[in-house]
Amino acid sequence: MNAPDRVIPIVAEPSLVVRASSWGGLFDCAMRWEGEQMLGIRKAAGLRAHLGTSVHASTAAYDLGRLPGGQPISVDDAASVFVDTLRNPGRDVDFGVDDLTLVEAERTGLALHTAYCYDLAPQFTFQSVEMTLSPLDIDCGGGTVVRLTGQMDRARVAETPAGPVIADVKTGTRVVVDGKASTRGRSPQLGTYQLLYEETAQQPSAGAQILALPTKGKAVALASEVFDARRVMVGVDGQPGLIDFAAQMFRAGLFPPNPSSNLCSQKYCARWATCNFHE
Numbered sequence: 699m700n701a702p703d704r705v706i707p708i709v710a711e712p713s714l715v716v717r718a719s720s721w722g723g724l725f726d727c728a729m730r731w732e733g734e735q736m737l738g739i740r741k742a743a744g745l746r747a748h749l750g751t752s753v754h755a756s757t758a759a760y761d762l763g764r765l766p767g768g769q770p771i772s773v774d775d776a777a778s779v780f781v782d783t784l785r786n787p788g789r790d791v792d793f794g795v796d797d798l799t800l801v802e803a804e805r806t807g808l809a810l811h812t813a814y815c816y817d818l819a820p821q822f823t824f825q826s827v828e829m830t831l832s833p834l835d836i837d838c839g840g841g842t843v844v845r846l847t848g849q850m851d852r853a854r855v856a857e858t859p860a861g862p863v864i865a866d867v868k869t870g871t872r873v874v875v876d877g878k879a880s881t882r883g884r885s886p887q888l889g890t891y892q893l894l895y896e897e898t899a900q901q902p903s904a905g906a907q908i909l910a911l912p913t914k915g916k917a918v919a920l921a922s923e924v925f926d927a928r929r930v931m932v933g934v935d936g937q938p939g940l941i942d943f944a945a946q947m948f949r950a951g952l953f954p955p956n957p958s959s960n961l962c963s964q965k966y967c968a969r970w971a972t973c974n975f976h977e
């Protein structure tokens with residue numbers, strides 16, 4: 699395990715503390731990320747996104763019960779976590795923004811929860827669920843230090859013969875493409891998780907994997923192949939990685955827009971009304 703050059707010993711006063719789980723979004727649209735994470739410009743989630751959050755809660759409850767020393771929980775009891783989360787969001791949810799009713803969301807979510815617990819979870823032995831991570835400081839140059847901290851939201855660490863794999867549960871309408879769990883665009887977040895896992899556990903990871911639960915269409919639970927997301931963050935063969943590009947953004951204080959982002963829409967971006975770069 700080699701820490702990238704920009705990872706430095708923890709400093710007393712970082713310039714900025716950000717949630718590790720948000721870091722991948724920086725490379726989707728940095729301007730949106732700056733709005734959400736640095737300026738506090740937020741938007742209520744839609745029902746389909748909240749459906750995903752609720753499935754994450756129930757599948758995490760189920761997997762926690764399967765950890766060594768955990769309190770096993772039945773598929774049905776874990777399903778009640780889904781229903782409870784869906785009906786009691788505890789945060790702002792815009793129930794009118796998606797082409798989905800609460801009843802449809804409940805039906806879809808229960809089918810996904812069941813598919814996950816019976817079809818996918820038994821294929822894995824997890825070491826941890828939503829692991830708490832040790833802070834990781836990134837030297838951006840010019841005295842700017844960004845600290846990543848928090849939990850590996852929605853991800854598990856799976857034991858495999860090759861070593862620990864970061865398995866990230868993804869919900870959404872595009873998580874399954876051509877009948878396969880899609881890994882497209884997932885490397886920034888999963889690479890960040892691989893790095894942080896390695897710093898926290900002090901051992902190498904063997905890669906990353908997507909556990910896909912599509913919130914539209916047939917309710918299935920599919921695992922992607924294992925892939926190396928870490929190299930995208932740290933770079934290869936003398937080429938810079940995303941962590942170097944991030945350092946430059948923080949040093950310069952410039953966060954470029956990406957109007958080609960899948961999330962560049964009034965529905966998903968809180969900066970839409972004031973952003974000059976979308977169509």
Ligand code: SF4
Pocket residue numbers: 727729730955956957958959961962963967968969970973974975976
């Ligand atoms: S409107 Fe599009 S380009 Fe502008 S900040 Fe949002 S996602 Fe980025």
